[in-house]
Amino acid sequence: MDSILLKAKSLYEALKPSEKKVANYLIQRADDVIHFSITDLAENAGCSEASISRFVRKLGFSKFIDFKISLVKELSLLEDKQNVKNDATGVADLIHHLVQQGVKSYKELSQLVNPLDIEKAADWIAASKHTFLFGVGSSGSIAELGASILVRIGVSCFAYADPHMQVIVGSNCTPEDTVIGVSVSGTIKDTIKSVQVAKNVGAKTIAITGGKESPLSKEVDLVLYSSPQGFEAGIGSLGARSSQMAILDMLISTIVWKNETCRNTIEKVEQALVPKRFS
């Protein structure tokens, strides 16, 4: 069973403006929505009943009432921890809230991930001559983090956060290379473009994104879905970033698990790092 809130978040970028209003309201005030009629919701979300109707259909329900029933089910299952304070009144509350969000994000992630896709991606990477990670902004840092761990296990891997470099590297790819585009929303032009270029010259392309139906996910050969950007999350989209990292970790762990040689490599790297450490 798919989570409604999750689906609303991951489809978010593919929604029309009026539908986004509905999604916003739903994500922020799901508890209220279960008591609303379609008319109430329309009024509160600031759109027409027709838009609500279209929205719930996009989420996969044929009728508003089905949507509502599923939402009630979902919320009642999440509700086990009654006393979650939503409005932070102090730094301690704020921190507690962020931790809660982080945990929730991880739990969501386990529903999003398809082990077969992870395995496929891991196999591609392991079999590739080179793997390139493309991402800009914060996703660029994630890409670099991923690369820094992949090289540790002996994968020839490079991350590029500069769009120019991305296009240059992308255009020099071969069918023996794998390119991974990282973007929370899946709507970043530079990343999409660079991945396209690589795909055109025959490289295998993978996206790590929270955006279902996003431009990026439509371009690539394989999509690994991470948690979509939630409004309630911290400023830094902690949840979304953590889950991108988690996807990378899953890839890496899978590669290691399936390849004997990696384990030797890790040991070798660990030894090489010893002089960099104290005691």
Place this chain on the structure above:
Amino acid sequence: MDSILLKAKSLYEALKPSEKKVANYLIQRADDVIHFSITDLAENAGCSEASISRFVRKLGFSKFIDFKISLVKELSLLEDKQNVKNDATGVADLIHHLVQQGVKSYKELSQLVNPLDIEKAADWIAASKHTFLFGVGSSGSIAELGASILVRIGVSCFAYADPHMQVIVGSNCTPEDTVIGVSVSGTIKDTIKSVQVAKNVGAKTIAITGGKESPLSKEVDLVLYSSPQGFEAGIGSLGARSSQMAILDMLISTIVWKNETCRNTIEKVEQALVPKRFS
């Protein structure tokens, strides 16, 4: 709140014949009822809509829809234990394990974090002329990620992953600057050295590390503890990395929460990023 089914049973003898039909149907086929309209239920129970309406009122609901929502809640809580393990290939198990570790890591984190320290660090950063993040290897990527989000909220912040640059920048710091050293273990010589240099010229120093009693944590003015590197974690030290990110997110969220101006900056940055995205 009382159980609906229970109430229907206990009120049973006080019900009128037509209402008993409804109660019978409800008690035996509750799972179906949640998908029924009042008309469907009337037909299936063998009475009129009016009788249904009266029945649910007797149960304490003013409207049929309220009754239905409560029923859905009740039933979904009953069938809670749905831990269905699907085709556990090796990779699926591996992924499940990693997610579990991630959740555990977050929960641990809430015990590690001291809100007062977070607040102090946030205040330092907010009051500083510049903030510098130092880290090498994977921690360098985390540092860069942190910087990329901090600049978004208007903090003058730079990350350096190159030890040479770190020392250069560190030696040029002033007491109006804050330096944050990032290292999971807290034993990385380059990071420690760079932070020392900055401290010597009067900068405020913070460590984000999982290493209690580690060389790095002994050097700095303030330590923000992240989850220590667990051996059981994924190769990429997912748990440790996530928690470093979480610490950064807490810092950032705290700064935003305490500073009105940040919110305007975020809005401004969001606007500037629009042309970088597709639709």
Place this chain on the structure above:
DNA sequence: TTATTCTTGAAAAATATTTTCAAAAACGGA
């Protein structure tokens, strides 16, 4: 039996939801 009350469902009224359709907005090409 007959008057009275109670129970019930049909139908009316009120609400709620879905569909249709044309206006308005956004987009794309020249």
Place this chain on the structure above:
DNA sequence: TCCGTTTTTGAAAATATTTTTCAAGAATAA
């Protein structure tokens, strides 16, 4: 820029659902 096309949207119409009203018929009591 303009103009034609497509997309998005909400008003209103068409349906569907729910609630209320009310009178017929059943049950009860005298």
